[in-house]
Structures are given as structure tokens and as C-alpha cells.
Amino acid sequence: MSEQNFDIVVLGGGSGGYAAALRASELGFSVALIEKDKVGGTCLHRGCIPTKALLHSAEVADSSRESAKFGINSTFEGIDIAAVTAYREGVVAKKYKGLQGLVKARGITTVEGEGRLVSSITVRVGDDDYVGKNVILATGSYSRSLPGLEIGGRVITSEQALELDFVPKKVAVLGGGVIGVEFASVWKSFGAEVTIIEALPHLVPNEDESISKSLERAFRRRNIDFRLGVRFQNVAQNDDGVVVTLENGDTVEAELLLVAVGRGPVTTGLGYEEAGVTIDRGFVITNERLETGVPGLYAVGDIVPGLQLAHRGFQQGIFVAEEIAGLNPIVVDDVNIPKVTYCEPEVASIGLSQANAEAQYGGENVTAYDYSLAGNGKSEILGTTGSVKVVRVNDGPIVGVHMIGDRVGELIGEAQLAVNWEAYPEDIAPFIHAHPTQNESLGEAFLYLAGKPLHTL
Ligand SMILES: Cc1cc2nc3c(=O)[nH]c(=O)nc-3n(C[C@H](O)[C@H](O)[C@H](O)COP(=O)(O)OP(=O)(O)OC[C@H]3O[C@@H](n4cnc5c(N)ncnc54)[C@H](O)[C@@H]3O)c2cc1C
DSSP, rough: EEEEEEEEEEEOOSHHHHHHHHHHHHTTOOOEEESSSTTTHHHHHSHHHHHHHHHHHHHHHHHTTTGGGGOOOOOOOOOOOOHHHHHHHHHHHHHHHHHHHHHHTTOEEESSSEEEEEEEEEEEEETTEEEEEEEEEEOOOEEEEOTTTTBBTTOOHHHHHHHHHSOSSEEEEOOSHHHHHHHHHHHHHHEEEEEESSSSSSTTSSSOOHHHHHHHHHHHHHOOEESSOOOEEEEEEEEEEEEEEEETSOOEEEEEEOOOOOOOOOTTTSTTTTTTTEETTTTTTTTHHHHHHHHEEEEEEGSSSSSOHHHHHHHHHHHHHHHTOOOOOOOGGGGGGEEEEEESEEEEEEEEHHHHHHHHHHHEEEEEEEGGGGGGGHHHHTTOOEEEEEEETTSSSSEEEEEETTTTGGGGGHHHHHHHTTTOOOHHSOOOOOOTTTTHHHHHHHHHHHTSSOOOO
């Protein structure tokens, strides 16, 4: 049994935990980062990065199929899944190596092993205790299932979906949220027949309704089948495939069923409650400054209720390190965190949907302008359609931006500045967007809302 003392002990080395460790070390704290698997966590090894690599392969497949549209003759010969895997793993390996180097260079003590909170200031790994003046919990999340729906065999989660060494001919996806539509999009581009099952009335149900409807139209054009507003009942599997039965009696047959119904917090059996932490449905409850009810004990990332996104984890990790340093960092509400869904076409948003803005400010006090990418030169060049919707309070700031179309994820940076800085369209309309860029579509919407539309009526 040994004991080591640090200013800060971080349990879990995913986006939230490692960001906290990096910022804390920058601020001069001694830091122990405890990780049972690989630093980088879900996002780097099983989430954001590998899925976006797959989506890029999917985009290249689509481009090569459609190249004649742009005057380039090429032949699409198929998907070499081993090569796709090598490319995906290569991207992850490089980023992992870089992250390990960074953590080391910052002088952070990394501890390999499974940690458990044994007091509000102590994490035990095996026989060793790591004691912190402050402790940050960052144990992340796992792929959830539904009651009675067992994962195994042909019923898989995103972890197994990433590792598949073949392209299924026919696949069913349970859940039309971010992870579900991203995998549906990849598999369709890779040549599979895809059916999405979603209990709520729309795909990407957390988005502005107009965006959900546009995505549904786009997926229909891509022949991605989806069943909306209908609940899953059960699944039977045999050597050849699965039969998914829905509550309305319909059945969907496929080779595989991907269960993408959300992610649950990893908090069970880790000593959290015994240390005095309040747990609600598995999530760690904190105040808005991310402190649990126990002084000096903080939580960040997917275990804190709210949006489960890597960049929220980064921000929360930085926030807590700065909070401990007494720097009084600002709180960013979840609604003002940018969200991108990287399917084809992409969806990106920030702030209030039009409906929520109208509910909050009153319909007569809100104006939304939906700029069609049909009017945007660069989008025409790329061959994409879609729209950029900007929601403002009348005589007030921009409170929401909602976009759909190829590459619109790259436009979210400007949108998040506008919303978080509470910019008025009149303030930013005079600034210049380079031509021809897709960015101009935001500029056109700002100009319109400032009462001086350029390429629109
Ligand atoms: C398929 C998929 C795609 C995604 N795509 C995106 C995306 O494009 N953009 C985006 O922003 N987000 C995306 N996410 C979400 C993102 O991955 C998470 O929000 C993010 O990883 C959360 O970070 P975290 O630090 O809270 O947890 P995690 O990344 O889950 O890290 C927690 C870490 O804690 C470790 N740990 C757990 N328990 C212990 C213990 N007892 N002892 C030691 N270590 C422990 C785990 O091994 C893990 O490494 C995606 C997720 C998935 C599954």
C-alpha cells in the first residue's frame, strides 16, 4: 500500500478528464490522471475521431461514384474495408501518440489502472492511494440499450459497428439521433440497405424541426429508409440475420441491428455515493460550477447531465481547473454549445430552435430567416443543397443558428461566436465574408435580418 499526494487527482482520461489535467498542469498544479484503458477515452478511440474517419471514407466513396457529374470519369470499384480500417486506425494512432506526448510534456503523472473513490479526496488503484486536495470525476459513458434488449451476436453497439470487418448488406439502426444517423449514412455510402427506427416523430429530434424535416428529405433521396414515431418491441436473431419487430406490428429484417439509443454514465460501483456524491439516474449531480455536494470534489463530461459531447467535456475540464485556481471562469449553458452531426448532409446548430425562441420570447418578438444554400455559389459548385436558418430576437441578439448541407459543420465556429457574444445582426452584417465560400450564407442571413438583404429579396 502506498500513498501519493497531488494538488489534483483526475479519475478518467477521456476528453473531460485529460482537458482538466492539461489545464491544471498549465496552471502549476501537480496532477495525477488515472485511466484504466487509454488516455483519450471514448472520443479518440471509439467515438468522434474514428467515426469521422469512416464518414470521410464514405464521402470519398460518394464522390467517386458521382465524379462524372463534375466531368471526371472514374470507376467506383468498391469498399476495401481492411484499407478503410487501416486508414481509420492510422488517424487514431497518430492523435493518440500526440496526446500521450502532450500529457507527458506537461508533467502529468498518468496512472494506469481502474480507480475507485475511497474518500472524497482519495482514489485507490489496486493497493495504491492517490490523494488530491481536489478530485475531478470524469469516468465518461457507455452505450446504453433498452430494457430487455440484449447486446450480443448480431445486435451491436457503436463499439462493434466501428470494428466490423465487412459491410453489411442490410442493416437496421435503432435510434435516429446523432450516432444512429451517422452510422446509417456511412453504411448507405458503403452500399448497404439501411432502415432507421426512431420512437420520436423525427430524425435528429433535438434539432430545429425544419432541419429534421430537411434531413428526412435528404435521407429519402438517398434511399435510406426510416420509420418514425414507432417504438421497438423486440428482436430475434439467427445465423442469417435479425428480425426486428416494432410495436405497430411491422417487422424489419436485416443482417445486423445497431442499437444507438443513447449513452449512460459510468458511475456504478466507483464509490461515488459512499463519498457523499448525489447520483440521479446514474448521473453525477453538480452545481453550475461543476462541484458535487462534496467540497473539492468536481465532475466533468458525460457523467454530468446534459449534452454528451467531447467539446463540452474539454470546456468543463478547463473550467474546473480554472475554478480550482480561483480564476472564476464563465459558465456556458448547454444550449449555447455547438452541435454537429456529420452524416451526409451535415447538420450543425447552436442556441435556441425557432420554436424554443418563440416560446421563450413570444412569437411576435422573434424573427427567423432561412437562407437556402441554392443561392450560395460555393454550395452550387459543390453540388449541395440545404439551408442556414438564423433566429434573432427583434431589436435584439441572434439566439440560434441551424444549418444543413455538405460541410456546414465547418460554419458553426462563426455561428457560436455570434450566439455566445449575443451579437445583433446589425452589428455583424457590415463584416465581410470571403467569396465564394459557404460562410457567405451566414453573412447573407445576417444582412437580411439587419434589413439589407444582398442576394435575396
Ligand atoms: C460513436 C460515437 C461518436 C461520437 N462522436 C462525437 C463527435 O463527433 N463529437 C463530439 O463532440 N462527441 C462525440 N461523441 C461523444 C464523445 O465521445 C463524448 O462526449 C466524450 O468522449 C465524453 O468525454 P468524457 O471524458 O466524459 O468520457 P470518456 O471519453 O468516456 O472518458 C472516460 C474515461 O474514463 C475511463 N474510466 C472509466 N472508469 C474508470 C475507472 N474506474 N478508473 C479509471 N479510468 C476509468 C474510461 O476508460 C475512459 O477512458 C461520440 C461518441 C460516440 C460513442
